[in-house]
Amino acid sequence: MPAQSDSAALAAFEQERPRLFGVAYRMLGSAADAEDALQDAFLRWRAPEAHAHIRSAQAYLMTVVTRLCLDRLKSAQGQREVYFGPWLPEPVLTQPDDAAAHAEMNESISLAF
Numbered sequence: 001m002p003a004q005s006d007s008a009a010l011a012a013f014e015q016e017r018p019r020l021f022g023v024a025y026r027m028l029g030s031a032a033d034a035e036d037a038l039q040d041a042f043l044r045w046r047a048p049e050a051h052a053h054i055r056s057a058q059a060y061l062m063t064v065v066t067r068l069c070l071d072r073l074k075s076a077q078g079q080r081e082v083y084f085g086p087w088l089p090e091p092v093l094t095q096p097d098d099a100a101a102h103a104e105m106n107e108s109i110s111l112a113f
Helices: 006-028 031-046 057-077 099-112
Strands: none
Touching: 006 031, 006 057, 031 057
C-alpha cells in the first residue's frame, strides 16, 4: 500500500472502527478499555512507516487491536482482585443519539435506589 495522507489514514481507520471496537469490547469487557486500545491502535496506524508493507488495512488493524487487547489482559491478571459471583461486562449504549431516554433511565434507577 503506498503512503497515505493523514485524511486517508483517518478515513480507513474510521471505516473499520465499529468492528475493531466490537472485538476490543468483547475481549476486554469494558468500553473504556476498548476505547483505549483503539486509541493505541490508531497511533500505530497513523505512523507513516506503518503503511509501507500493509496489503490489507482491515487485517492489519484487527491484528494490532487483538494484540493490544491480549497485552492488556496479560497485564491485568496480576492486578485483579478475587471477585465472587458471575462477571458481567459493562453495558454499552447501542443508540447514543437517544440522550433523553438515557437520562430518564438514569433518573428512574436513582429513584429506585
